[in-house]
Amino acid sequence: MMHIDNLVMVRGTKPVVHGIQLRLAPGAITALMGPNGAGKTSTVLGIAGVIEPAFGQIKLDGLDLKGLAPDAIRRHGVATVPEGHQVLRELTVRDNLRVAGSGLGRGELDAALQRTLDLFPELKDKLAQPAGDLSGGQQQMVALAQALVVTPRFLVIDELSFGLAPTVVARLVPVVRRIAAQGIGVLLIEQFTQLALGLSDHVYVLSRGRVSYDGTPDRLRADPDILHRAYFPVSDREAVGLT
Numbered sequence: 455m456m457h458i459d460n461l462v463m464v465r466g467t468k469p470v471v472h473g474i475q476l477r478l479a480p481g482a483i484t485a486l487m488g489p490n491g492a493g494k495t496s497t498v499l500g501i502a503g504v505i506e507p508a509f510g511q512i513k514l515d516g517l518d519l520k521g522l523a524p525d526a527i528r529r530h531g532v533a534t535v536p537e538g539h540q541v542l543r544e545l546t547v548r549d550n551l552r553v554a555g556s557g558l559g560r561g562e563l564d565a566a567l568q569r570t571l572d573l574f575p576e577l578k579d580k581l582a583q584p585a586g587d588l589s590g591g592q593q594q595m596v597a598l599a600q601a602l603v604v605t606p607r608f609l610v611i612d613e614l615s616f617g618l619a620p621t622v623v624a625r626l627v628p629v630v631r632r633i634a635a636q637g638i639g640v641l642l643i644e645q646f647t648q649l650a651l652g653l654s655d656h657v658y659v660l661s662r663g664r665v666s667y668d669g670t671p672d673r674l675r676a677d678p679d680i681l682h683r684a685y686f687p688v689s690d691r692e693a694v695g696l697t
């Protein structure tokens with residue numbers, strides 16, 4: 455299990471995540487939802503070690519990862535796919551995957567590449583192309599493949615469908631399911647509500663840096679007002695005349 459407790463993230467001088475608690479289970483897909491600016495990416499950057507949390511614990515089997523460098527966190531089995539399919543555009547797809555697997559021995563790397571290409575067969579004939587020449591969807595596949603090369607225990611995906619056409623997104627959905635079915639715990643940040651609810655086993659909704667919902671996707675579907683309140687807080691509804 456991954457236990458995140460009392461996580462506080464500060465951007466600039468402003469606290470934007472106010473002591474949240476999240477639980478990620480192996481093999482489960484956990485959605486982290488919420489409107490723009492709610493603090494989802496800040497949470498991801500804290501988990502990945504890109505920005506050191508101001509306070510809190512990020513525990514993997516009792517070991518606190520908070521304060522470790524991004525590389526060390528990755529070595530402990532927590533991989534992140536950052537927002538906006540960030541690949542090394544000048545490098546070939548093969549080299550993108552090699553860089554991601556640079557800690558592995560030759561045989562391990564070959565096996566890892568084989569495994570990830572099984573998930574993304576459409577990358578097989580793109581291996582020699584610069585990653586920057588690929589479509590957005592293929593770049594997101596490369597970004598996912600990079601994270602999977604090291605066989606993480608937990609995978610954090612910030613905006614799976616960011617900038618992608620619906621048909622491409624539809625292609626990624628079964629891949630996320632297969633990743634979880636391999637036992638990897640997934641934290642999924644996804645703006646398409648129905649997609650996130652359809653994929654996830656558990657949902658957290660973040661509103662202004664606080665968890666406003668912690669429960670099953672079914673309960674959230676049954677009570678759309680919960681999401682509505684998170685996306686349109688009362689003060690905003692008053693401002694636009696909804697209340």
Ligand SMILES: Nc1ncnc2c1ncn2[C@@H]1O[C@H](COP(=O)(O)OP(=O)(O)O)[C@@H](O)[C@H]1O
Nearest residue numbers: 465466470488489490491492493494495496497
């Ligand atoms: N680089 C930054 N510097 C200062 N504030 C930031 C920065 N990035 C994000 N923020 C602020 O942090 C808050 C949370 O943003 P973010 O974590 O990106 O939310 P989300 O991913 O849910 O849209 C917002 O108020 C945003 O304006």
Ligand SMILES: [Mg+2]
Nearest residue numbers: 494495496537
């Ligand atoms: Mg974000």
